[in-house]
Amino acid sequence: MEILRTPDARFAGLPDFDFVPEYATVPDGDGGSLRMAYVAAGPADGPVVLCLHGEPSWSFLYRTMIPVLAAGGLRVIAPDLVGFGRSDKPARIEDHSFARHVEWVRCLAFDRLDLRAVTLVGQDWGGLIGFRLAAENPDRFSRLVAANTGLPTGDQPMPDVWWQFRRVVEQASELDVARLVQAGCRAELAPAVRAGYDAPFPDARYQAGPRAMPLLVPTAPDDPASEANRAAWAALTAATTPLLVAFSDGDPITGGMAPVLRGAFAGARGRNHPVIAGAGHFLQEDAGEELARQVLTFVRTA
Numbered sequence: 001m002e003i004l005r006t007p008d009a010r011f012a013g014l015p016d017f018d019f020v021p022e023y024a025t026v027p028d029g030d031g032g033s034l035r036m037a038y039v040a041a042g043p044a045d046g047p048v049v050l051c052l053h054g055e056p057s058w059s060f061l062y063r064t065m066i067p068v069l070a071a072g073g074l075r076v077i078a079p080d081l082v083g084f085g086r087s088d089k090p091a092r093i094e095d096h097s098f099a100r101h102v103e104w105v106r107c108l109a110f111d112r113l114d115l116r117a118v119t120l121v122g123q124d125w126g127g128l129i130g131f132r133l134a135a136e137n138p139d140r141f142s143r144l145v146a147a148n149t150g151l152p153t154g155d156q157p158m159p160d161v162w163w164q165f166r167r168v169v170e171q172a173s174e175l176d177v178a179r180l181v182q183a184g185c186r187a188e189l190a191p192a193v194r195a196g197y198d199a200p201f202p203d204a205r206y207q208a209g210p211r212a213m214p215l216l217v218p219t220a221p222d223d224p225a226s227e228a229n230r231a232a233w234a235a236l237t238a239a240t241t242p243l244l245v246a247f248s249d250g251d252p253i254t255g256g257m258a259p260v261l262r263g264a265f266a267g268a269r270g271r272n273h274p275v276i277a278g279a280g281h282f283l284q285e286d287a288g289e290e291l292a293r294q295v296l297t298f299v300r301t302a
Helices: 065-071 097-110 125-136 162-170 176-182 192-197 209-217 225-238 257-264 283-301
Strands: 022-027 035-039 047-051 073-080 119-125 141-145 244-245
Touching: 022 097, 035 065, 035 097, 047 065, 047 125, 047 162, 065 073, 065 283, 073 097, 097 125, 119 125, 119 283, 125 141, 125 225, 162 176, 162 192, 162 209, 176 192, 192 225, 244 283
Parallel strands: 047 073, 047 119, 119 141, 141 244
Antiparallel strands: 022 035, 035 073
16 A cells, blocks of 8 residues: 655644644554544543544644633544545555545544543544444444434435535546535635645645545445444444534535434434534534534533
């Protein structure tokens, strides 16, 4: 496996993101190893919140949430998925699979950091990966927060807007990551923020991760990830682990999943689920502080 590593200079001067990165090594699944990056904040003995980003962002997406959660006494861990942010980047699209991404995050969170009693905050692919982790490692999780996400099995059709996004990522001769993030936001991103989303990708060679992720979402019942995702659905719908569904009011990609999660998951029933107003798909960008306050309240009361 050919591995690329973004030069540190690309991350200099990021707006509102002066957290010192930390690193851990995980097996790459091909006989080698990968360096995964994460940022940590808050008291070392505080309740753990694992904040997982999605496509095509990185932990920079959580920059307005981390200070609120840490000030509330929580220990925040925000990793960069392999292929994103400061984490190593396998150079081929074929190096990425749903199973590998689940295993990479599992190894970081549990084998390397030994996180326990975790509250998951998962958005986009952060939820796809996080739900799998929660279903397969239930003893490690105390709470789940689903924020504009789901867990596709390939048994239900994906919305047209998602197929449009997939085609853009798959067919674009040049992938403009900042533009993709902007398209999922209500607010206009400042130039420095757009530069922050572009920072992990000096050129197209580094973009195999963003190129791969839409191709890994199960869209047919016989997809390689379908069986494991169905098993995760079965486990999570029966589990009593408290689940907060905190979706935005303006996400055409995953919005239809909010009532499904509220109704299907035992841990979501009888709970007051907030709707984050004035936010798009990347609700951490549009309304990060509000989402953080909802997470804080959930951790303190659930």
